[in-house]
Amino acid sequence: MPDDDYDQFVTERLDRLLRYATALTCDKHLAQDIVQDVLLRARQRWGRIGEMAAPYLYVKRMVTNEFLSWRRRKARRDVSSTHATLDELAPMVADHAVRHAERDAMRARIAVLPRKQRAALVLRYYEDSTDTEIARILGCTEGTVRSHISRALQKLRVNENIPSEVLR
Amino acid sequence: MNEQERLIREAIAAEADQAVDYRAVLSDLHRAKPRRRPIALFAAIGVAAAVAAVAVIVPLGVDRGAAPGTVDPAAPPAGQAPAQNVLLIGLDEVTNTDSVVLARLGPDGTASAASLPRDSWVDIPGVGMGRLNSAYARAHSAAQAEGRDGHAAGAEALVLTVEALTGTQVDHYASVDMAGFGALADAVGGVEVCLRTAAKDQFSGIDLPAGRHSLDGAQSLAFLRQRHGLHYGDLDRITRHQVFLRSLATKVIRAGDVAKLNELVEVVRANVRTDPGWNPLELARHLNGTVRTATIPVGEVIDSEAGARLAVDPAAVRTFTAGFFADQPATPSTTPDGSPVGTPAQPTPEDGCVD
Numbered sequence: 004m005p006d007d008d009y010d011q012f013v014t015e016r017l018d019r020l021l022r023y024a025t026a027l028t029c030d031k032h033l034a035q036d037i038v039q040d041v042l043l044r045a046r047q048r049w050g051r052i053g054e055m056a057a058p059y060l061y062v063k064r065m066v067t068n069e070f071l072s073w074r075r076r077k078a079r080r081d082v083s084s085t086h087a088t089l090d091e092l093a094p095m096v097a098d099h100a101v102r103h104a105e106r107d108a109m110r111a112r113i114a115v116l117p118r119k120q121r122a123a124l125v126l127r128y129y130e131d132s133t134d135t136e137i138a139r140i141l142g143c144t145e146g147t148v149r150s151h152i153s154r155a156l157q158k159l160r161v162n163e164n165i166p167s168e169v170l171r
Numbered sequence: 172m173n174e175q176e177r178l179i180r181e182a183i184a185a186e187a188d189q190a191v192d193y194r195a196v197l198s199d200l201h202r203a204k205p206r207r208r209p210i211a212l213f214a215a216i217g218v219a220a221a222v223a224a225v226a227v228i229v230p231l232g233v234d235r236g237a238a239p240g241t242v243d244p245a246a247p248p249a250g251q252a253p254a255q256n257v258l259l260i261g262l263d264e265v266t267n268t269d270s271v272v273l274a275r276l277g278p279d280g281t282a283s284a285a286s287l288p289r290d291s292w293v294d295i296p297g298v299g300m301g302r303l304n305s306a307y308a309r310a311h312s313a314a315q316a317e318g319r320d321g322h323a324a325g326a327e328a329l330v331l332t333v334e335a336l337t338g339t340q341v342d343h344y345a346s347v348d349m350a351g352f353g354a355l356a357d358a359v360g361g362v363e364v365c366l367r368t369a370a371k372d373q374f375s376g377i378d379l380p381a382g383r384h385s386l387d388g389a390q391s392l393a394f395l396r397q398r399h400g401l402h403y404g405d406l407d408r409i410t411r412h413q414v415f416l417r418s419l420a421t422k423v424i425r426a427g428d429v430a431k432l433n434e435l436v437e438v439v440r441a442n443v444r445t446d447p448g449w450n451p452l453e454l455a456r457h458l459n460g461t462v463r464t465a466t467i468p469v470g471e472v473i474d475s476e477a478g479a480r481l482a483v484d485p486a487a488v489r490t491f492t493a494g495f496f497a498d499q500p501a502t503p504s505t506t507p508d509g510s511p512v513g514t515p516a517q518p519t520p521e522d523g524c525v526d
Contacts, residue, residue: 017197022187031189035196042200109182128176129183160175 009049013042016059020066026125027070029114041065063130064140071118071141112159120158123151254278256339256496258330260346261412263396266311266325268304269349270412273333273341275496283496286409286466287333292473292480296331302480306332322346322444337467338489339496344446349395351442353388355419358438361385362419364394364411365524372400391415407526409466414525465495 017038024034045052045062052058113121122141126132134145141148254277261270274284289304298309307325314324330341356362365383372378377393386394395415401407468491470482 013197013200017200018190018193021190021193021196025190026183026187029186031191035191039196039199105178106181106185109178110186113179113182113186124179125183128180129187156175156179159179 008053009046012053012058012062016062017042020062023063023125023130024066024070026129027067027122029110037066037069041069060136060140064142067122067126067140068142071122109159113155116155116158120151120155123148124155127152255342258326258333258341258344259284260307260326260329260344261349262307262346263349266308266321268307268329269396270409271303271329271333273337273339273492275339284465285337285492285495287336288409288466288469288481290472290481291336291467291469291483293332293336293483294485295328296335303329303332303336323446326444326446336483336485336488337492339492346444348442349392351438352395352415352419353392354438354442355388356386356391357388358434359419361387362391362415364414364418367524367526370394370397370400372397386415401526411525467491 020038020042021031021034024038025031028034028037041062045065052061055061113124116124119141123137126137126140127134132140134148137148138145141151143151254275257274257276259270259272259274260268261272263269268289271287271289272284273287274282276282287303289302291303292300293303295301295306295309298306301309307329310328311321311325315321326344326346330344333339334341363383363385366379366381369380370377372393375393375397377390377397379390379394384390395408395412397408397411468484468487470484473480473482
């Protein structure tokens with residue numbers, strides 16, 4: 004049946020797409036909206052997408068584009084309070100909690116990165132994509148990919164605060 | 172990996188873990204599916220060569236409405252057309268009848284299609300007992316010898332034979348060259364089928380190992396033709412036709428762009444002949460995608476010197492046809508396999524694989 008291939012793709016990849024989109028958007032509901040929209044559109048064009056060598060890569064690109072051009076801006080999480088809380092807690096808590104807090108701090112910092120930088124970061128560190136793949140997904144050159152990532156890393160480093168220093 | 176990268180990985184993974192449960196989204200997506208999927212349903216008709224022609228056209232008319240010149244988009248909706256009985260004939264390159272399907276197009280836009288095995292041993296009006304597939308060829312060559320249109324004569328002879336056998340009046344016919352399926356298979360870039368066992372047969376020229384294959388034009392024709400070496404002979408081949416046509420219809424639907432579809436329609440047009448004054452494209456706009464398929468009841472396989480033939484009880488066929496074609500608004504089957512009431516047990520390839 005015509006939709007079988009599509010159905011199989013969705014069943015196999017939906018979870019990963021949702022996670023990817025959530026990592027991109029830092030908003031699970033927005034991620035869900037994007038992934039649903041994209042998959043419904045992909046179904047209409049499944050004839051061509053399904054024929055491709057890497058349908059997942061293509062759909063991921065659709066999701067990424069949707070994220071990059073998302074107009075309905077949803078209220079972003081309040082990240083500043085997280086920072087404040089962390090600063091207070093950091094010196095006092097146990098190692099495990101410190102790591103946890105440290106991770107959350109990083110999450111918060113990633114969440115405020117410019118979208119393209121964030122997308123490049125997620126692709127490299129979550130999807131383990133090569134620079135070539137990232138370039139294809141973001142529709143830019145590999146040089147631009149590297150520049151996005153290095154700028155993102157720079158910002159995340161500049162903003163490094165107490166918890167990570169404590170660990171080192 | 173340095174400490175910062177490790178932390179970034181952890182942070183992004185933690186973020187990703189916030190994702191909503193995919194199962195909820197999956198059911199949302201299923202709900203969002205269009206309820207009526209005429210293409211998929213129509214693909215299911217998959218009974219005979221000629222039907223694939225319609226399967227190619229229906230998506231244009233019903234679903235896309237975007238192919239100028241193929242189907243009039245302003246056509247009246249289904250429901251106005253009177254019931255029609257149409258004989259669909261699949262021919263090989265030497266005018267042997269490879270498949271015969273009698274379809275009834277209901278006034279409500281539904282279609283019922285009954286396959287008539289080509290080896291059925293039947294009464295050919297004016298000739299006597301013979302194999303169903305000989306009716307066309309005999310009349311074709313006789314007419315050509317007299318300088319008349321062989322195809323028209325062949326089709327008319329087959330129409331008479333089928334009318335006599337089924338007790339059903341045939342309003343129109345459409346014949347299609349099986350070679351057209353080779354052209355279609357090539358045009359869509361190959362048709363996927365799955366073989367349970369290796370197929371090798373010198374008559375059809377097929378030579379494929381077991382497993383999934385994307386058949387090009389030549390392989391498609393061999394696949395559709397092979398009868399020798401198949402356990403149920405022609406009945407297996409009917410199953411192959413159905414599987415092939417579903418797969419072909421899938422590829423056609425996937426073709427996507429209008430230019431490609433128009434190319435396919437041209438391939439179909441070049442390979443389809445009909446009785447004068449009837450345009451099979453008309454078919455498309457009258458159908459709503461609900462198709463029931465079945466095979467007429469046949470008896471035992473009789474091996475004779477001239478090859479296998481299938482015993483057929485005309486009375487049983489008439490009863491079956493009358494029942495199958497009777498308008499049955501109560502239980503319109505929309506399943507791919509229809510309701511094979513009174514048909515011989517035909518293995519339904521649930522995994523899409525055939526012998």
